[in-house]
Structures are given as structure tokens and as C-alpha cells.
Amino acid sequence: MFRAAREPQSKRHIRNSYYVVGEGIFNDPGVGTEDPVEPSTPSTLAALRRFRFSRLGPEPGTTVTGRPLREALAEAMTPAGETPDSSHPAVPAGFTYLGQFVDHDLTLDATARDLEQDVTVDELVQGRSPALDLDSLYGRGPRKPQDRKFYGPDGVRLRTGRTISSGGPGDGVNDVPQRELDGFDLPRAGIGSSIGERRAALIPDPRNDENLAVAQIHCAFIRFHNKVVGDLAARGTDSAALFDTARELVVKHYQWMLRTDYLTRIVDDRIVDDVFHHGRRYLDVAPKIEYGDDAGAQDDTYRALRPGDTPTMPIEFSVAAFRLGHSMVREEYEWNRVFNSGQAPGTLARATLRLIFVFSATSGNFQPFPVDDDNPDAGRSERLPTNWIADLPRLFDFSETGRKELTRPADQFNLAKRIDTVLVDVLKHLPLGSFGARGSTVPDIERNLAFRNLTRANMLKLATGQEMAEFLKLEEEDRLTPEEIEHGSGGASLAGLSPEDLEFVRTKTPLWFYILREAEVRGDGRLTGVGGRIVAEVFHRAMEGSRHSIVRDPEWRPTLAVDQITFRMSDLLLYAFEGNPDLLNPLGVQPS
Numbered sequence: 001m002f003r004a005a006r007e008p009q010s011k012r013h014i015r016n017s018y019y020v021v022g023e024g025i026f027n028d029p030g031v032g033t034e035d036p037v038e039p040s041t042p043s044t045l046a047a048l049r050r051f052r053f054s055r056l057g058p059e060p061g062t063t064v065t066g067r068p069l070r071e072a073l074a075e076a077m078t079p080a081g082e083t084p085d086s087s088h089p090a091v092p093a094g095f096t097y098l099g100q101f102v103d104h105d106l107t108l109d110a111t112a113r114d115l116e117q118d119v120t121v122d123e124l125v126q127g128r129s130p131a132l133d134l135d136s137l138y139g140r141g142p143r144k145p146q147d148r149k150f151y152g153p154d155g156v157r158l159r160t161g162r163t164i165s166s167g168g169p170g171d172g173v174n175d176v177p178q179r180e181l182d183g184f185d186l187p188r189a190g191i192g193s194s195i196g197e198r199r200a201a202l203i204p205d206p207r208n209d210e211n212l213a214v215a216q217i218h219c220a221f222i223r224f225h226n227k228v229v230g231d232l233a234a235r236g237t238d239s240a241a242l243f244d245t246a247r248e249l250v251v252k253h254y255q256w257m258l259r260t261d262y263l264t265r266i267v268d269d270r271i272v273d274d275v276f277h278h279g280r281r282y283l284d285v286a287p288k289i290e291y292g293d294d295a296g297a298q299d300d301t302y303r304a305l306r307p308g309d310t311p312t313m314p315i316e317f318s319v320a321a322f323r324l325g326h327s328m329v330r331e332e333y334e335w336n337r338v339f340n341s342g343q344a345p346g347t348l349a350r351a352t353l354r355l356i357f358v359f360s361a362t363s364g365n366f367q368p369f370p371v372d373d374d375n376p377d378a379g380r381s382e383r384l385p386t387n388w389i390a391d392l393p394r395l396f397d398f399s400e401t402g403r404k405e406l407t408r409p410a411d412q413f414n415l416a417k418r419i420d421t422v423l424v425d426v427l428k429h430l431p432l433g434s435f436g437a438r439g440s441t442v443p444d445i446e447r448n449l450a451f452r453n454l455t456r457a458n459m460l461k462l463a464t465g466q467e468m469a470e471f472l473k474l475e476e477e478d479r480l481t482p483e484e485i486e487h488g489s490g491g492a493s494l495a496g497l498s499p500e501d502l503e504f505v506r507t508k509t510p511l512w513f514y515i516l517r518e519a520e521v522r523g524d525g526r527l528t529g530v531g532g533r534i535v536a537e538v539f540h541r542a543m544e545g546s547r548h549s550i551v552r553d554p555e556w557r558p559t560l561a562v563d564q565i566t567f568r569m570s571d572l573l574l575y576a577f578e579g580n581p582d583l584l585n586p587l588g589v590q591p592s
Contacts, residue, residue, distance in 0.1 A: 327423055
């Protein structure tokens, strides 16, 4: 047994070092440092206490992207002006933030909160390994003392939060904004010496309060779990088994939704089908046995989980491929009937991306004006104002469920931006709280999300796009040409780079940029080639390595929707919110 050391919440929010299994600990070299620092070798105990990354591709090379080039490339990727919406296929904007929720689920260190608690080696390895088992929702469960605070009095249902009245006079439509509503905000600490401490979300992963959109998705998953608990209890499920039964049902439906609805929207479905039906080719490859051919089956063998046999997180996924969602972020949203671009009574404005950050406790302070976003103790509200509750049918497409009353007209519906090499301009001005730097002085370029991504990859000595294409044995015709990397297809313009820098990018392309350029040029807005293969294989392995797994249980089928094949995000939301339009959108529809 070990005593698990606790990291302060502000430090856990941003990862400044990576433990790569077999290589050591890569630390952030610090502001202004040009070259990556050689990894240090941890003790056995130190290794157990770190989240477990691995290197999928070739060994660390000598290719270093200098700071001036990283700055220039980041500026090219965050230009001013409009960026194209997704179109082939059109991806509802909610999937941008579902992806962020999934990323946090994959990378949560579930044992970090266990200050002076006994933790077994198995728990350390499992808790600090990537899995799609909703640790970011459940923590380590209600039986663990440090995590009981996430649960209600019955120790089975998750705690919910309550919004605060938006104040002011009525808007002539209804009085909902003036009410306090249960279940539409994250549970919050409510205690502390400062308003920032009292405002902190009481959830296992504070990153799920990094912006309002991911926070509202977390609220939906709380509601999903609690609805499953209620239904199981009504059927007479034994109270001693109620939590475990509910969690298994929730996790497997979540994985099914990711496999059949989320992944195929962001990754070439031919790659997804190949991985889930024929097994992985590169990541933790095992001997194969045949299972069948239907929607949920695959023919990768089940290997019983043993200590040390849990998945590791490839740095090529974490630092490059799964940062695809950054390019999907919109500059502003048609959020609900109050915050949108219409001219109806009570309409104020669109929900800008800045305000999506502001109305969260990790990045903002619930105070839109005056602008003091980096001060956690600014503002007076400790809870989300009711008028900022999301109209979920504006973020997810319910027309596929046949519920016409939940379908929003095109001018009220939000599409994600196309996956390509351009990020919206706002992302060059990240709030300090979004990367754990409140109270620090940070150069402007280090607020640029593209620069941060490129720098993190440089720190870890990631392979170039060309090196990964070679490692994955892509056919020559499936690899990007230098001309495609230079010119793209409506993405970032590299015209401002010097001839030397341009040639470097054409032939030694940073992996993240290469993967986004693949989606832009070859994938019609979805990951393909290098990026598609990495993401599909990591999802498959993370599902296989979860406590509850549709990969290891290939006969399992969903039971909470219309049939045993279909369970989409829209179905999950319909179930969680009882099919009730007033719960999916409590503020009501926008008057015509």
C-alpha cells in the first residue's frame, strides 16, 4: 500500500510534465527556453504516482522546432476573420465539448485527491492509466472517503447544483430566468474564505468547469447517471448493488455512443470500422480471435487485465491527434433564447467564446463586465445565473430522434467549425485559468493555444508527421505531399513564413499541424491517415482497458433507446432529461 500524494487543484489542472513509460519524465523547460530538456529518471514510487504516457511512434528524434518558427506558425493558425463551419459531414457544435469531456475522462488521475489515503499498486496503475470509464464523473466512487463529497445523501446519486436568479425585470416571454433551478449547474463548494473557493465546482475533475459548454455536458451526465439509478431502483435492483449496476450501465452506453456516434463524426469511418472489427495494428497489439461482424463486434482478443497490463496514453494522441477539437471551437454561439443573434424581446447578444469561459469557475468568475477574467475572486455570483443554461437542442441535433419539437431552425443551431489548421482568433488570448496560470505573468504568445500545443510537442520530442506516416506504413499516395502541406485547402496560410521555415514545415511537419492538414486536405473535415489511425486505436484500447468495456463484452447491446443498435448523444440526452423539452431547454424557445 502507498500513501497517494495530493496535488493542489490549481496545479493538477495543467500538466507541466509527462511521465513516458520507458523513457522518463519530460518537464516543461520554462519560459523562453529554446531546446527541450532531456527526461529525468523517476524512482519506482514516483513512476507509480504519475499518469502513464507512452510513445507509439519512433524513438525521440533530433528534430526541434525553434521558438521563432513555433511563434510564426501559431500566428498563422490563429488569424483574424471567419473560419469555415463543418459541412461534410456537418457536426453539431456540442460534439466539440463532448470531445473535451472525453479527453478529461481519458486523462484524469483518479488517485490524485487521496491525500494520506491507502492506495494499492493496482489502484495507482489503473487510476493513472487512460480509460473510458467516466472517472471524471465518478471519481473513485462513493465508498472512497475523499470522493464521498461528490455524492448525495444516499451515496448512490451524484450531487447536482442549483442556478441563481439572473435578476432584473421579466423579459416578456416567461419568468424562468428569475428563478433558481436545480440540476442545471455543477455542484459547488459553497464554503471557503474567498468567493473563488466557494465558487469551485465540487466534481472529480475541475477541468470540466473550464468553460460553460463542457460544464453543461458534465451536468447532463450527472443527470444521466441519476436517471439510471432511479429507474433501476424502481425495478427493484438490490440497494447494495445499485451504484455498481448503474455505473456499468452508464459507462457501456457512453462507450457505445462514442463508438457509433462521436468517433464517426470526427474520424474517417473506414478507419473506425477497421479498428473495431479487425483490431489494432500498432497500439498494444495482441493475437486475434474472431467475434463476429455486427455493429458492436470486433475481433481483437480480450486480454485479462493484470497489474502493469493497463493501457498507457500515447503522447502522439494526447499532444497532437486529439487536439483536433481546438479547431472545432466557434467564436460565438447561439446559446439559448436570451443569448443569441435574434431581435426578439429579451435578446441580449450571442454567447461569445469569451463569455463561455467567463461563466465557469476554472477559467472565469461569472462576471462579464467589467472585464477582469483572470481574477478568480472578482464578481459576486457563486453559482451559474439561470439565463445561461444551455438550450441543448441548439448544440445537438434531435431531428435524428424524430422529435420535431426539439429541432431548431438553422439560424438558431450551432455547427462546429471544420477540423482544419485554423483556430478562431479568440484562442490566441486564452484566460490564464484555462491553463492553470492565474496569478502569473505570461507573455502574450504563451496565451496562444496553437503556440502552447506546438511547444508541448516540442518538449516531448514528438515525431514529425512524415515520420509517423512512415511508422504507420501509410501507402505513398496516402501521405501528404510537401505542396499539400504548404498550400492546404482553405486552412492556415504559410505565406508569411521565411523560405527556410517554410521548407522545414513542408518536410518536417509538426505532428499536430500535419494531422489537421490531413483532415483539411484528405479527410473532408475528418481525421484520416495518421490522425485517424491514432485516435481510433487509442479509443479502442481505452475501452478495452476500462473496468466496464463493450470491447471485452462484444455481445453487449444498449437498452436505453429505441433499439439495440442505436444509442447516440441525442438519445442519451433524451433519456437523461426524460424526453421533456422543458428540461432540455428550460428557458423556452425563441419567439419568432
